[in-house]
Amino acid sequence: MSTAADRRPLSMTQVLLCGALIVTLSMGIRHGFGLWLQPITMDRGWTRETFSFALAVQNIAWGAAGPFAGALADRFGAFRVLLVGALLYALGLVLMALATSGLAFTGATGLLIGIAQSGTTYAVVYGVIGRNVAPEKRSWAMGVAAAAGSFGQFMMVPVESWLIATWGWQSALFVLGCAALAIMPLALGLKEPGLAGGAARPQQSIGAALREAFGHGSFRWLTAGYFVCGFQVVFIGVHMPSYLRDQGMDPSVATTALALIGLFNVFGTYGAGVLGQRFPKRHILSAIYLLRSAVIVIFLAAPLTPMSVYLFAATMGVLWLSTVPPTNAIVAQVYGVQYMSMLGGVVFFSHQVGSFLGVWLGGWIYDRAGSYTPVWWIAVALGIFAALANQPVRETPLLRPAAA
Template identity: 30%
Template structure:
């Protein structure tokens, strides 16, 4: 055991460094999330070559989303309480690569294809996604601090940046080597090329994949840094005098959370934390609201390129729309991370879903053209993954940060149930009606639902709920 006065080595300082953790988290989400968001551009090439209906591809994409969500709480629990975040992320990345090889070998076997994309890649995705990465990064900042919230936004934004980068790469690979070899390239750590142009892209991608796993080393599990110290006595006296002149109910919940120690909010153990979450209407409302985000993202990432091609938009531009969504999402996630330090996260989420509804109305009721597609992609991009920072902060403000990874992974199950519905129902609706119109109407209704459940979610921290329950028991 290291002596208290002994200086830390460079490696130890890097492991504990919040900057290094952010760099590692950004790189991991950039590659892992970016590649997963390319699967929508494969829908038409694969169904055309194999003769499968779109619902077959949709069920594979939908199972990926569903198993991604359901595996995540177990993998996050494993990371948080057992083996650590770094090892979990590393092993998950290896399993993901295996899934890509199975996709290559699937041929025209729909069952093997669904197994590879839905089960293998879906389960592995739960290990190197947002909850594990953000929970590890968040432990290196004071809990509930403004710096932590901004870090959540910056790290989350690189998932969107990966989406922006890998969509054009996937499109280039599809044209040059076909969908099977593209999956090999996305899963392999070696370079398989046909021309010099492709060699550059593939070689770069191999570097990224090789760099991904070692970076997980800098996301090892560390004890969370306590919340910022409470205000000094003079500040507390001034605040107490002001509070005497105003209604206690008008005091900002967010200000209270900012200065409350971590132990006062978080449950004493994981069993209590889970019990409190599952019996809390606030946690249920947060999860339901997050499912709306999943519905929108999975429907658009899986079916938007095909929808645009069906309406006469060039396939290259249709693929670029997902990249534009990812580019805009970089700005959106950073912005909502910052806005969540100013406004309560519930109001930030309500604003996001309200703006989504407006943009979906535009794409549905205004004739499709290059202009409308670009406007929709740019502005919807700001809202693409922008729900992640406020949702993470919402859970942390109410339930504390001690078990934030586990609790946010459970909310992500709701997100992925919505994703399953968005990806699968979109394919079924198209096969039956040869149109996506009903899915667009459903997306508008889901946005309204997201506004409603976030409005109903309370912001009272759990330590107050526990205190009130204790008083009732004693009385």
């Protein structure tokens, strides 16, 4: 049986440092996957839809596995979930390099890496932050972790581009597989003694927590808005390199653009976390989605030059993952931290459904229309919808009957 001493909070510095490094690795690796689209499809003789479908499956697998990974992390601690996730991540990257058929590629890149990401990214790490950081600092702390993921994109995208150019796309994936294993020692810093064996008696059952959340209108609106976030960022992250190359741009422009998104998102996500301590988070989310739509419209209307691409990337970078801290902070604030990883995973599943459609529709429409333009305008319309969807969200903590 766990004792009060067993359940004392971990050091906030330790949680933020290890959590940030884990998110840096996990998110940094995945953010560069768009760089592999052309070398893999050209080498294997596949269509863009084949590659896009595998990444679409990755996103939906990540989302579908998220609530289960979160529930396990809430019950038994994040440490064990992170260990398994790191192993699956490394294995998936190796098999991604070795796959010679579309089906095998989808199994490795889609299912295996998607499941791995559910156990090595925000939902699991944010659960530890929620349980070990004081409520008055929680939004800020989540902003720090999200900013780390953005820094991972800034740092890893140029590295991945260099690996592909220097060693070839297959060897580059082998190197990333080794890098994913570094998550395992970092997971030690998130090991919560009171949760390691699942000994603590839950105050609320998993079923009751899910019924409570889905019966609450704010949870449903928050989930609907997060769908749009996934659609927009994954479509842009995966398909923008090919979109720019189709327009005659040098590949280095896309690499620089993806790195700029990551760099400026460091400031955007941190700023969103700080603002979430001072202003209603639903207003922050609505503003982010509305500004994304406006930025896309300006990008499409302006003459396409390297400078316009860089300005678009920097501005979109500020808005990129800045939805993550306020969304997860609302979940913790309204529904508590006991099942935060699981409920965050449920909300994130909607995000990944949007990701699936964004990346797959990008390839599907391109193969049939020869253009990405229709998908850009779908992203604009969805951004306006998400801005409206977040306004009914209420941030007041739910009151539960006292336990007998």
